[in-house]
Amino acid sequence: MEEQKPTEVLPKKNRLTLRDTDFMSMMQRRIFNVLIVANPYDAFMLEDDGRIDEKLFNEYVRLGLRYPPRFFRAYSREDVEKWTDKQPDLIICMPSTESNDVFDIARQIKAAYPNLPIVVLTPFSHGVNERMKNEDLSAFEYVFCWLGNADLLLSIIKLMEDKMNLEKDLSAGAQMILLVEDSVRFYSSFLPILYKFILQQSLNFASEALNNTLETLRMRGRPKIVLARNYREAWELYQKYSDNTLGVISDCRFPMTDGGKAVPDAGVQLLRAVRAVDRFVPLIMDSSEESNVKAAVSCDASFINKNSKSLDHDLRKIILHKFGFGDFIFRNSETLEPLVRIHNLKELQDNIFTLPREALLMHIQRNNVSRWLCSRALFPISEFLKKITWQSLQDVDKHRQIIYDAIVAYRRMKNQGVVAVFHRERFDHFSNFARIGDGSLGGKGRGLAFLDHLIKKHADLNSFEQLPVMIPKTVVLCTDVFDEFMEKNDLYPMALSNASDEEILDAFIKAHLPQRLEEDFKCLVDVVQGPLAIRSSSLLEDAHYQPFAGIYSTYMIPPTEDTGERLEMLADAIKAVYASVFYKDSKAYMTATANIIDQEKMAVIIQELVGQTHETRFYPHISGVARSINYYPVEDQKAEDGIVNMALGLGKYIVDGGENLRVDPYLPKKIMQLSEMEIALRETQTRFLALDLAQTKLNFKTDDGFNLLNLSVRQADKDGVLKWLCSTFDPYDQVIRDGYYEGRNRKIISFSGILQYNVLPLPQVLQKILEYGAKEMMRPVEIEFACTVNDDKTGEFYLLQIRPMVDNKMMLDEDLDAVNDEDLVLRSESAIGHGIMSDLHDIVYVKTDGYNASMNPEIADEMEKINDSMLQEGKGYILVGPGRWGSSDPWLGIPVKWPAISGARVIVECGLTNYRIDPSQGTHFFQNLTSLGVAYFTINPYKDDGLFDKEWLDSLPAHNETKHIRHIRLESPLVAKIDGMKKKGIVTKPAAEEYAF
Structure with a gap:
């Protein structure tokens, strides 16, 4: 049946909140070791030729139970003393007709260990029963009648565990089935029937859990069976746990008190008393007298005849129907x-x-x-x-x-913070995070799962009603699917060859994903009907020490009415992500990080894309990257408060180095880029990225942004999304006014409604998520997010990724300001990184005589070749160049991708007198810098901000020289020292006699 999705009765601000059950705290006390005290013959009969362990183990496995107990045997007082030293959890005594030894031993054990449960298990024989009538049984919890059925042993163990855990488990929400029976013969028969039924039902409902771990935990929540043998005991149990009573099964004739005589209508009295408290609790009366049927009806109870040949079937049927099972x-x-x-x-x-x-x-x-x-x-x-x-x-x-x-x-509560196993019949609008396969989730997948856990653990992240915090609906194809895909299509020879990226992509697109995934994907696209993001999540990606941020591909696909067409796009996007593992840039990066390409494995994240549709365009109102450490604090900012880069549209715009707003979440109203009109007009966002929904027949390319639109902010204005996101430039009064004003005047992406006027508590949410992320990961973090904003001043905040910012732990106690400039090649007052690098023999710098920004693409090509040769030699180097390294706009700097400079250990952005570009802070490869310990200097010698002794370098012979780049190699190393706390960095020269080779 098609899923119903009516509007919830309660508005969002009054949304129902339920308290989750702590299954982990249930069944804390277990029986692991059982000591059987019996003569050798009785023990042998019980064990059925030594197979009782095996039988019980098999029964545990069949019923999905864990921790089957071990059995030990004692035949004499000496044996018992040996085993009681090891503290068994339960002792089972088997008396014989000839000797009182077993009872005497049991009483001695009870005197020494009063809290150790001891039960009697007696064969069903007239002789033993007669002897039992004259024995003092006060040392025993229960007496059971052995009929040769191993199920009774399971029942004894579970009954004792239920008794040990009853109060704590019921306080956590578990239910009780109260069995009232004084006949040893009958409760020894009833209990195996009950437990086998309850455990099987529990195994069935536990299979609805989201994953195997939760399935095992949920079985702890099964109903507890409690045995009472007289009226007083039964009534006290019911009074204490009436709110947790699932049902009552009672004999008709039993004593009112301990040691009393059986009363014929004790069960009728009990059931009537229970019915007076609860009109609807299920009641069952069992009796060997058919005349009690009317009494059962008077209590509104079901009736079972103890003498019925179908007792087992009758009991199961009534419990199934009345107690809510099945x-x-x-x-x-x-x-x-x-x-x-x-x-x-x-x-x-x-x-x-x-x-x-x-x-x-x-x-x-x-x-x-x-x-x-x-x-x-x-x-x-x-x-x-x-x-x-x-x-x-x-x-x-x-x-x-x-x-x-x-x-x-x-x-919603159960799905949050859990990586569920993907089941087609269960995955729906309320599913949150699921995996397909048994392999690893990969780096990004683990990060997403961690974020989901973080949201669940810190409930105050959702204390702002108008801005709920969540992760997008996510399904992860685990790494074992990648392994299967590669092997079955025999792709490694092509993937590891020197074939071009395009040839590798073509081979992967023509390959076939496992056929079984098709039905899973059909279910997925039926539930997530909007655009999808297909993201890489390799084993090494976002790892704590060598994250591969931005190396592999992320594709976005639009929705279509044709399911077959959409499934084809999804499959091709997954294969294209797989192919990106083996592109030239990826291989170069693997070499630079000393990893082996064929050991890399790729998981793929299939994720609901955050945003809204505007005709044929889809994009979020806000995308951003939040970092828990601000390496460029200004004025009142503190490094530990972190920094957030925000932009309109898809987050790829920020990653690619596009203009964005840099915001301190604790000082959101003080933004340097908006401090002056000229700066705001020059350094704020003028374009944004959106998914092109009109492209529905995708020919996938190595460029994962091939179906993205690079649009003017004017288009967002036409789409009507800038109400809370902009300020307006008034060219007549030459001022920028906060807020949106109608007309064709230029709109400045300032997010003023949110940052200046608190339309949404975004800064507060960012403060919390950075605090909790860094605290839980126990290191500085970088978090990607996206946000939608509605006209009614509500929105949704989505967490997309979390990565650690790994610090270099090298100690640096030196005062860098005390080093003389004459001894330096470089000095920076704005440096990222921390520690000492003393193995740098090479420095590569861009020639600046006659420099023009139009040369930047050509310089990028030359730089890539130099970097390749350095990687082959296994040498790191210092890199100096004008403007922004890695800028997507060649007029702002040299447009290299990270693999083209991946061998650099110190990267320097150097402003020129005639080329003054504000620093980029290494936006595109920020995570790579921190994780690999790469230092990033910003200097502007033309205004006495830092030092670069280019004249000294020019005086040295070049090891390699191109049209635009000069490479110097020194016999003794240059030494780079970076004080991350003070944000200062220097590179010292070697001694004069040790200059060049």
Whole structure:
């Protein structure tokens, strides 16, 4: 049935919040070691020729249980003393007809270890039973009757574990099934039936968990079975745990107190007392006397005949029907014919608005919805719905909506912070993060999972009602899918060859993904109907010490009405990301980082693209990169407050070095780029990137931005998105006014509505996420995000990626200001990095005599060749050049990609008298700089900001020289020293006699 998506009753600001169940805290006390005290023959009979361990182990495995116990045997007092020193968790005593030794031993153990549970397991024989009547059994928890069934041992162990964990587990939400029975013969038969049924049902509902770990934990929430053997014990248990009672199963004849005589109608009295407290709790009366059927009816209880040959079947059937186990069946109120069968929570959510009114009314009136949920360990939602009774709200349609809203709230809570296994039948609008495959999530995938965990752990990130924090809907193809794809298509020979990037991409596109993925992808695109981002997530990408930021490809694909066409685009995008592992730039980077290309493995993130549609364009209102350390603090800014780079449109614009706004989240109203009108007009964003929705037949290229639109900010103005994002330049008064003003006047992307007037609490959210990210990762972090902004002053804040900023830990105690300029090649007062580099023999610098920015593309080509030769030699070097290294605009600097300068250990942006470009801060490869320990200097010698002794370098013979670049190699090394705290850096000259080779 197609999923129903009605509007929630509660507005966002009043959205229902449920408290999650702490399954981890349940079943903390376990029985691991069991000591059997019996004579050799009885022990042998119990073990069935030594196979009791095997039988119990197999039963544990079949029922999905963990930690099967180990059994030890003791035949004499000496054996018992040896084993009790090892503190067993449970002792099972098997008496014989000839000797009192077992009972005497048990009493001695109880005296020495009063908290150690001991039970009697006696063969079903007249002789033993007669002896038992005269024994003092006060040292024993229970007496059981052995009928040769290994299931009884499982029941004994689980009954004792339930008793040990009862109070704590019920306080966490678990339910109790109260069994009232004084007959050893009958409860020894009942318990194996009950436990086998309950454990099998628990195994079934646990399979709905999001992954294997949660499946195992959820089984801890199964109902606990509690055995009472008289009225007083049973009533005290019920009174104490009535709110957690799933049902009561009671004999009719049993004592009222310990040691008392059996009372014929004790069970009737008990069930009537329970019914007086709870009109709808399921009750079962079991009796060997058919005359008690009427008594059961008077208590509104089901009846089971103990003497029935189908006792096992009858008990299971009634529990399944009455206690809320199994499927939720909605029947015709008159004929009782099944109308709808609900198998799981998602089906209840999907069908709640179409369920037959009369059938639903009956279940609401009897609280059956809550009970069904409770039996499946869905305690938060069950507890919430249990309080909303028919007496308090007599409106079926409102109950439908409340049930729907509660399920939505529960699924949101459970999906957050969890990497679920992708299941087609479960993945829907409320799924959050799932994986396909059993391999690694890769670097970005791990980062996303960590961010999701962070959001769940720190609830105050969502304390701002108008700006919820989340991650986009995400599915990760794990690395094992990549391995399978590469091997089955025999792609390694081509991938590792010297073929061009285009040839490699073509070979990958023609290859085939595993066929089984097609159905998964159909489900995915049916749920996520907007644009998708297909991102790389390699094993090495965003690792703590060698992140491969920006090396591999990210593709974006538009939605289409033709599902087949969309699936083809998705498959091709995945294959194109795989291909990017083996592009020339990637191989060069692998060489520079001393990694081996064929050991790299790629996971792929398939993610809902954040943004809004405007005709044939799709983009977010805000994209950004937030860093927890600000290496360029100005005025009142503090380095530890961090820095945020924000822009309109897709975040690739920032990564590629486009103009963006640099904001201190603690001082959002003080922005240097907006401090003067000339600076604001020159240094704020004039263009932005958007996904082209009109391109639906994609011919994938090595350039992952091939289907992106580079648009003027005027287009965003036409799209009507700048209301809270801009200031307006008034050319007549020559001023910039905060806010949006109609007309063709230039709009300055200042985000003034948000930063200056608090339309959205974005700075506060950024403060929190940087604080928590750095705290949880225990190192400085870099976080990518995107944000949508609505006209009603609400929005959504999406976290896209988190990476560590790895610090160089080399100690530097020297005062760099004390070093004489005569001894220096370089000095910078604005340096990124920290530590000492003493193995640099090479310095590469751009010739500046007659320099013109039009030469920058040609310089980039020359630089790539020099870098390749340095990589082949395994040598690092110092790189000096004018303007911004890595700029996507060749007029602002030399447009190299990171692989073209990946051998550089110190990179210097040097302003010239006739070429004054504000520093880029290494935007495009910022993470690579910090993780690889690359220092980044900014100097402007023309205004006495730093030093560059170019004359000294010009006086030395060149090791290599091109039209625009000069390469000097020295016999003894230059030494670079960077004080990251003071943001100062120097490069010292070697002694005079040690200059050139």
